[in-house]
Amino acid sequence: xxxxxxxxxxxxxxxxxxxxxxxxxxxxxxxxxxxxxxxxxxxxxxxxxxxxxxxxxxxxxxxxxxxxxxxxxxxxxxxxxxxxxxxxxxxxxxxxxxxxxxxxxxxxxxxxxxxxxxxxxxxxxxxxxxxxxxxxxxxxxxxxxxxxxxxxxxx
Numbered sequence: 001x002x003x004x005x006x007x008x009x010x011x012x013x014x015x016x017x018x019x020x021x022x023x024x025x026x027x028x029x030x031x032x033x034x035x036x037x038x039x040x041x042x043x044x045x046x047x048x049x050x051x052x053x054x055x056x057x058x059x060x061x062x063x064x065x066x067x068x069x070x071x072x073x074x075x076x077x078x079x080x081x082x083x084x085x086x087x088x089x090x091x092x093x094x095x096x097x098x099x100x101x102x103x104x105x106x107x108x109x110x111x112x113x114x115x116x117x118x119x120x121x122x123x124x125x126x127x128x129x130x131x132x133x134x135x136x137x138x139x140x141x142x143x144x145x146x147x148x149x150x151x152x153x154x155x
């Protein structure tokens with residue numbers, strides 16, 4: 001019984017440290033949104049939901065960010081004089097695609113319209129943001145996927 005409690009405490013502490021580490025590595029840039037989610041560079045025609053994003057050349061890293069989760073927060077308008085479009089909320093998205101400058105991408109991170117609407121008014125179309133990897137969310141996503149696969153095999 002004591003070992004189970006100790007193991008549980010260790011896991012909680014490790015997750016807390018991973019979450020704290022992700023706060024330190026926040027980057028800033030510009031977010032836009034898109035509405036056609038498939039096909040994607042990472043998952044082809046697989047539906048990955050709608051809390052997703054495309055990474056720009058600045059952090060795409062030849063697809064190394066595929067599947068990573070990022071917490072995104074609006075910090076203000078992309079252009080001065082346009083009021084404050086931010087909702088005050090943040091959103092966690094999964095990178096599923098590339099937003100290449102050679103294809104005309106003008107943002108740092110291109111969010112799904114649903115994700116963008118969580119952090120800002122979609123009428124603005126473009127906002128300044130901070131974004132950072134959220135390893136805890138990625139870990140929980142993989143755990144959830146594992147248990148779903150186990151369930152489907154057993155069932």
